[in-house]
Amino acid sequence: MHLDEERIQRVLHGELPSALERAARAHLAGCVECRRSLAEAEREEREVNSLLAMIDEPVPPVRAEAVALRAELMAAASRTERSAWLRRAAAFVLVAGIAGAAYAIPGSPLREWVHSITEKMAGRPERNAVSQPVTTGVSGISVDAGPRLVILFTGDGLDGQVRVTLSDGSQVQIQAPAGAATFTSSSEYLLIGVKNPAANFDVRVPRSAPWVEIRAGDNRLFLKEGQRISTSGSSSAGDYVLRLTTGITPQKP
Amino acid sequence: MFLPVETGLRPERAPSFHDQFVVLFGAHFHRLYRYMSRVSGDPDLAADVAQDAFAKLYGRGSLPDAPEAWLITVALNLFRNAASTRTRRLRLLTPARGEAVLADPPTSPDAALEAEDTRRRVRQALDKMPERGRNMLLLRGEGYSYRDIAQALDVNETSVGVLLARARRAFREIYGESTDAP
Numbered sequence: 209m210h211l212d213e214e215r216i217q218r219v220l221h222g223e224l225p226s227a228l229e230r231a232a233r234a235h236l237a238g239c240v241e242c243r244r245s246l247a248e249a250e251r252e253e254r255e256v257n258s259l260l261a262m263i264d265e266p267v268p269p270v271r272a273e274a275v276a277l278r279a280e281l282m283a284a285a286s287r288t289e290r291s292a293w294l295r296r297a298a299a300f301v302l303v304a305g306i307a308g309a310a311y312a313i314p315g316s317p318l319r320e321w322v323h324s325i326t327e328k329m330a331g332r333p334e335r336n337a338v339s340q341p342v343t344t345g346v347s348g349i350s351v352d353a354g355p356r357l358v359i360l361f362t363g364d365g366l367d368g369q370v371r372v373t374l375s376d377g378s379q380v381q382i383q384a385p386a387g388a389a390t391f392t393s394s395s396e397y398l399l400i401g402v403k404n405p406a407a408n409f410d411v412r413v414p415r416s417a418p419w420v421e422i423r424a425g426d427n428r429l430f431l432k433e434g435q436r437i438s439t440s441g442s443s444s445a446g447d448y449v450l451r452l453t454t455g456i457t458p459q460k461p
Numbered sequence: 462m463f464l465p466v467e468t469g470l471r472p473e474r475a476p477s478f479h480d481q482f483v484v485l486f487g488a489h490f491h492r493l494y495r496y497m498s499r500v501s502g503d504p505d506l507a508a509d510v511a512q513d514a515f516a517k518l519y520g521r522g523s524l525p526d527a528p529e530a531w532l533i534t535v536a537l538n539l540f541r542n543a544a545s546t547r548t549r550r551l552r553l554l555t556p557a558r559g560e561a562v563l564a565d566p567p568t569s570p571d572a573a574l575e576a577e578d579t580r581r582r583v584r585q586a587l588d589k590m591p592e593r594g595r596n597m598l599l600l601r602g603e604g605y606s607y608r609d610i611a612q613a614l615d616v617n618e619t620s621v622g623v624l625l626a627r628a629r630r631a632f633r634e635i636y637g638e639s640t641d642a643p
Contacts, residue, residue: 213622213623213626214619214620214622214623215622216622216626217621217622217623217625217626218607218622221601221607221622223606223607223621223622249626252629252630252633253629255633256598256602256629256632256633257602259579259583259636260499260583260598260599260602262576262579262580262583263498263499263502263580263583263584264495264498264499265498265504265507267490267491267494267495268494268504268508270490270508270512272482272483272486272487272490272515273483275486275512275515275516275519276479276482276483276516276519278512278516279515279516279517279519279520280519428505
């Protein structure tokens with residue numbers, strides 16, 4: 209009596225209780241046909257697994273603490289009238305999580321940012337806005353590109369454009385019409401709260417910056433990885449023009 | 462799984478739910494992500510779904526009896542909802558996804574083409590498989606136990622091996638047909 213297919217598979221995957229495993233191994237030791245079946249199953253599985261591995265992508269560096277924080281924000285969103293704002297905050301935490309920010313790390317900017325959410329919920333004035341007038345009629349911010357920087361545009365009904373220019377400087381610079389946006393930054397992210405949905409932004413990214421990503425909500429618009437640039441926008445004379453859209457189309461009723 | 466790491470005579474503090482969650486996340490996020498990425502063919506969506514599943518687990522406040530099977534079930538439900546209701550977002554164009562990239566060409570164009578063709582055929586073969594067989598194949602590919610697979614996909618645990626063997630044969634057959642096609 210040979211091992212049936214279920215048993216062959218279970219031997220292959222170590223899914224037999226030890227007594228049955230021993231019995232199956234004893235049978236295999238004396239049965240050429242079953243050994244051949246097992247070897248064939250092993251070969252097929254190796255072949256299939258190597259094919260499946262071809263379509264794998266790197267696992268994003270997400271931290272448990274960022275996901276836990278996101279869960280807490282989502283739970284808070286369901287309990288408060290300010291749910292839309294908090295859902296956006298939760299979505300941002302997701303991005304921050306991908307960027308490697310960790311709530312649990314002492315001194316983490318994420319931790320500080322969450323505290324600002326708490327203050328906002330408590331009705332206190334928002335802090336951390338570091339928007340600076342650059343010249344009359346224009347506001348902007350300059351931040352160190354660092355090893356990794358996520359620039360995240362948030363806001364309702366985004367409809368403007370972002371012109372990205374590569375520069376020889378060392379800082380990422382962003383300019384917008386005065387009053388069009390608020391800017392909040394940390395070492396790893398720059399949050400731009402768009403107040404005027406039609407506003408256009410100029411972003412200067414140092415050629416030497418190792419990793420700069422521009423997102424609108426959860427829609428990735430631009431990525432500079434070393435000298436490689438990927439974008440969903442258009443390229444013209446060394447500039448990149450990105451349409452500010454969160455990529456979420458209103459659903460038909 | 463959640464054994465205390467300290468040793469000594471004092472009684473150990475029971476791990477908090479947060480501690481358990483962090484351990485579970487560290488041990489299983491990567492394979493849930495990879496599984497969902499293979500199922501969906503969309504790494505960004507897979508990342509969202511895998512994180513949402515863990516966020517739901519955290520929101521639950523306690524671990525279910527079979528956390529891994531629970532996560533798979535939740536992730537599959539989230540994926541089905543997303544696939545049926547969500548407008549596909551514009552994606553970043555990356556070389557791994559075979560889309561246009563403003564970058565240096567690959568060092569070996571022939572090798573890149575061949576790899577891309579293999580990826581396309583693997584993707585097509587998975588898409589053509591019956592849903593249950595595809596899920597079984599991909600879950601086992603990530604090393605999930607027969608018990609987790611049976612619970613997550615609501616199949617009889619005693620026949621998981623046979624169903625897996627059939628799924629593997631189906632995949633190889635469909636993939637082989639695409640290889641033989643002119």
